[in-house]
Amino acid sequence: MDLSEFHSPRWLWLLALIPALLAWALVERRRRAVLRFSAASALLAQGRGLRPRFLWILPVMRVLAFALAVVALARPQERDSRVKDLSVEGIDIMIALDLSTSMEAADFRPNNRLYVAKEVLSEFIAGRANDRIGLVVFAGEAYTQAPLTLDYGVLKEVVKQLRTRVLEDGTAIGDAVATAVNRLRDSDAKSRVVVLITDGDNNAGRISPLDATTAAKSLGLPVYTILVGKGGKVPFPQGQDVFGRTAWRDVEIPINPELLQEMAKETGGEFYRATDRESLKDGLQKMLDSLERSKLLEGGATATYREKFHELLWWAALLLVLEFLLRSTVLRIFP
Numbered sequence: 001m002d003l004s005e006f007h008s009p010r011w012l013w014l015l016a017l018i019p020a021l022l023a024w025a026l027v028e029r030r031r032r033a034v035l036r037f038s039a040a041s042a043l044l045a046q047g048r049g050l051r052p053r054f055l056w057i058l059p060v061m062r063v064l065a066f067a068l069a070v071v072a073l074a075r076p077q078e079r080d081s082r083v084k085d086l087s088v089e090g091i092d093i094m095i096a097l098d099l100s101t102s103m104e105a106a107d108f109r110p111n112n113r114l115y116v117a118k119e120v121l122s123e124f125i126a127g128r129a130n131d132r133i134g135l136v137v138f139a140g141e142a143y144t145q146a147p148l149t150l151d152y153g154v155l156k157e158v159v160k161q162l163r164t165r166v167l168e169d170g171t172a173i174g175d176a177v178a179t180a181v182n183r184l185r186d187s188d189a190k191s192r193v194v195v196l197i198t199d200g201d202n203n204a205g206r207i208s209p210l211d212a213t214t215a216a217k218s219l220g221l222p223v224y225t226i227l228v229g230k231g232g233k234v235p236f237p238q239g240q241d242v243f244g245r246t247a248w249r250d251v252e253i254p255i256n257p258e259l260l261q262e263m264a265k266e267t268g269g270e271f272y273r274a275t276d277r278e279s280l281k282d283g284l285q286k287m288l289d290s291l292e293r294s295k296l297l298e299g300g301a302t303a304t305y306r307e308k309f310h311e312l313l314w315w316a317a318l319l320l321v322l323e324f325l326l327r328s329t330v331l332r333i334f335p
Contacts, residue, residue: 097162144183
């Protein structure tokens, strides 16, 4: 690090007053009241002691404190030699999350699929820095729950509030992807991607998954698909028993991994199978690793500065206190 500059150098002009302050101190000393004796020769014969020889230190200390205070006003700064690039790189990501009742299946015990998906999504959002993320939720129909944003705090709160049985039940994969594609249509980022997280097969909606895939492909948007769940018969809640405990029953939930693989392949994305929390997390991370960063904002560069005026003010205050103590004790002049 190098002391490179002053934030307010105009204050340094006050240093020109130092010669005037020194001259004033000299004149003030000579005009100080004295005691008159009829025979001063007797005092002269005694010679000068040590204290008068150090009286010049007092005005010097005061002027030095003034100089330090002036330099502090100019705010000297220490600049870090490392320059920070302000160009913000990021990806535009639209996540389509399945909220159908099948996401209540508890093959991710002790929690169900939706609970784990929300938890992993929150961690995923928290780990981003410059990626704009949006959220589409779907069951029998699809809605934009959050547009593309950098406000991760708000987005995490939105994810936290998600639950099943709010939308008409079903799995409208085509509508979900089409809604996400529409949200990315006007994005100017180089890297734009749709992430589809579902546990079932398309059985609802007005747009077929392949038509939505064609729309994504025409816009150059890769669709990354993640199939959540272990497949086969899975424990599914069936209300409560007489003791108030959740009753479970093994239910076969239809899945279509071939459809999700085709959607990913046609658009240049990837297909992942998430059978537990870690594989879901790994799928999202692999998706990020495969994408090219694009600049969303051009910011140039900046350097980091550290203020140094505090130290100068402390030294100035110390000199003034020391000058006062000396003037009041060992270097005291009477009268």
